[in-house]
Amino acid sequence: MPGQRSRRGSQGGRGAAEPPTAGRRKRKPQKSRKKKALLWTGGVMAFVVVGTSIGAYLLYERLNGNIDTIDVGDAGNKDVLSDGPMNILIIGTDKRTGKGNEGYGDKGSEGHADTTILFHVSEDRTNATAMSIPRDLKTDIPDCESKQSDGSTKEIPGTPGTRFNVSLGQEGRDPGCTMKTVETLTGVKPDHFMMVDFNAVKELSTAVGGVKVCMAKPVDDPKSHLKLPQGESEVQGEMALALLRTRHSFGNESDLDRIKVQQQFLASMIREMKSSDTLTNPKKLFTLADAATNALTVDTGIGSPKKLMTLAQEIGKVDTKNITFLTMPVVDNPAEKIKATVVPHPTHADQLFAMLRSDTSLTEVKKKEKAAKSKQAALLKGPKADPADVRVDVLNGGEISGAAGATVTWLQNEQGVLKSTNKANAPEKIKKTTLAYAPNQADQARALAEMMGLPATAMKKGTADAEGLEAMVLTLGADFKGAGQLITGPAKMPDDVEKASADKAECAK
Structure with a gap:
């Protein structure tokens, strides 16, 4: 060795x-x-x-x-x-x-x-x-x-x-x-x-x-x-x-x-x-x-x-x-x-x-996982705003120093979300990333959720519509691992990714 x-x-x-x-x-x-x-x-x-x-x-x-x-x-x-x-x-x-x-x-x-x-x-x-x-x-x-x-x-x-x-x-x-x-x-x-x-x-x-x-x-x-x-x-x-x-x-x-x-x-x-x-x-x-x-x-x-x-x-x-x-x-x-x-x-x-x-x-091992996947699919169903139209303020409530700034840089340079703003540290640390948005910002929220890999549980929909140029609020939590890294993956892997189960015998080709 x-x-x-x-x-x-x-x-x-x-x-x-x-x-x-x-x-x-x-x-x-x-x-x-x-x-x-x-x-x-x-x-x-x-x-x-x-x-x-x-x-x-x-x-x-x-x-x-x-x-x-x-x-x-x-x-x-x-x-x-x-x-x-x-x-x-x-x-x-x-x-x-x-x-x-x-x-x-x-x-x-x-x-x-x-x-x-x-x-x-x-x-x-x-x-x-x-x-x-x-x-x-x-x-x-x-x-x-x-x-x-x-x-x-x-x-x-x-x-x-x-x-x-x-x-x-x-x-x-x-x-x-x-x-x-x-x-x-x-x-x-x-x-x-x-x-x-x-x-x-x-x-x-x-x-x-x-x-x-x-x-x-x-x-x-x-x-x-x-x-x-x-x-x-x-x-x-x-x-x-x-x-x-x-x-x-x-x-x-x-x-x-x-x-x-x-x-x-x-x-x-x-x-x-x-x-x-x-x-x-x-x-x-x-x-x-x-x-x-x-x-x-x-x-x-x-x-x-x-x-x-x-x-x-x-x-x-x-x-x-x-x-x-x-x-x-x-x-x-x-x-x-x-x-x-x-x-x-x-x-x-x-x-x-x-x-x-x-x-x-x-x-597919648990009913609650199936329910979570259905909820995740429903979250992303619907129109998504163009990245240039997404407005979001980013706060860091996680463990990585400078995460909010790094995320804004990534959003602007890699995703085209030019109307993103670094709001520095959140008032307190949180375990899970959240995105607060208004009902009339749902198309922006879906677009950002797809970019960031946000789970359905991260989405916090308000009751009143946003006014004027009001931005959504993205608060990064301890589950955030780095700019450009999805917080959670899709509900399932794409069909063109080959998978095999350990309980099934296959013949080598």
């Missing part, structure tokens, strides 16, 4: 596991209902660690000694049982570590963020969204700090307009730098990270007894040595790694098509992990727990079997049918003649980011 990765036992300040209380009796393994375990796979293979009720001290010590950790400072200090949504960044690195991996090329490379998934779990734990970030995305990598093995901190300058995958490994960047890059890109702050390498793919696919996959046509790729028949089969070990690495067997041989295959593989892994065959088999659970903790590198905030088990149980509350896979919406980089990189889609990317920030589900 890049940088200061080291075994828990060799790092000061982390502490060893406490011995069991004297006289405590070892409990017998519980029956199936209490043997909760969930193994998550992502990046090249992301996964959630297995939690069981075995609880023996020697087992704990073994699993505890397996886990590698990296200190990413404040980026990984959120308690896994904290209120609110949870965001886990799954990173698959292409560093050629481990036995048998030297032959894959790039020997000696520090590795990259080869495959990255931002896994968002809703606040109520009813749904989750797994968004893949293309490695060839052109984006800005911000300044970041990387903890070194000797305890020192290295300041690494940012790199504008470069590939996303160099946010890890290159220039000494650790997963904390990748986390910060994701936050800068999306406005969503990852709470923790999990990182895996080539060996993890091979070991975990073998430990689970193979992963079911489906091919729309026979595959015979001499470059990756992947050979699979049409229809269903199982892959593990080297064959599983070959499937996740190949770019020449599917679609137009791009990284975006490879991502689709990886998502199908991960969905199959999730179904296997939540199957009764896994949850009721103590031997299989131990094998998976041992393999998973041995393969994982995580931040120190979740760097113990107990914390990983708690995290697994939280994620395990989500029904498989309500886990949605999709790729960050992108388009070919218009600045390149030969298309080698991609850039965020001009509208769909921001919409998806806003949905994640506002904890909007991509699945």
Whole structure:
């Protein structure tokens, strides 16, 4: 692993596991209902660690000694049982570590963020969204700090307009730098990270007894040595790694098509992990727990079997049918003649980011969510004023200094709302952004709501019409994340954004 990765036992300040209380009796393994375990796979293979009720001290010590950790400072200090949504960044690195991996090329490379998934779990734990970030995305990598093995901190300058995958490994960047890059890109702050390498793919696919996959046509790729028949089969070990690495067997041989295959593989892994065959088999659970903790590198905030088990149980509350896979919406980089990189889609990317920030589900899981979507659709139904006719005073009631001024600048320069005025700080802080408007300003309100991504709950309609040149009043709250960032996304993603559910098997094309 890049940088200061080291075994828990060799790092000061982390502490060893406490011995069991004297006289405590070892409990017998519980029956199936209490043997909760969930193994998550992502990046090249992301996964959630297995939690069981075995609880023996020697087992704990073994699993505890397996886990590698990296200190990413404040980026990984959120308690896994904290209120609110949870965001886990799954990173698959292409560093050629481990036995048998030297032959894959790039020997000696520090590795990259080869495959990255931002896994968002809703606040109520009813749904989750797994968004893949293309490695060839052109984006800005911000300044970041990387903890070194000797305890020192290295300041690494940012790199504008470069590939996303160099946010890890290159220039000494650790997963904390990748986390910060994701936050800068999306406005969503990852709470923790999990990182895996080539060996993890091979070991975990073998430990689970193979992963079911489906091919729309026979595959015979001499470059990756992947050979699979049409229809269903199982892959593990080297064959599983070959499937996740190949770019020449599917679609137009791009990284975006490879991502689709990886998502199908991960969905199959999730179904296997939540199957009764896994949850009721103590031997299989131990094998998976041992393999998973041995393969994982995580931040120190979740760097113990107990914390990983708690995290697994939280994620395990989500029904498989309500886990949605999709790729960050992108388009070919218009600045390149030969298309080698991609850039965020001009509208769909921001919409998806806003949905994640506002904890909007991509699945229909609750009646009240359906009602909220209907209300949101009704809000925007009707005529919208031309931006040049929108009058609005902007106040800052949130946490970001200078937010009102930045918003006015954005409205005027990017949206054409020239009749917008910075009214500085609001009388008091507020949690949610509001827009106060008069009945005869409804067309202006709809236009501004669409620009800002305002939810229906933000709209405060008065009873009396506005007189003369009276302006609407936009008060930014704690939910405002920055000028140009939608406060909440649309009621649903556009139909041309491909999504897949973790409970449905698909054949790779």
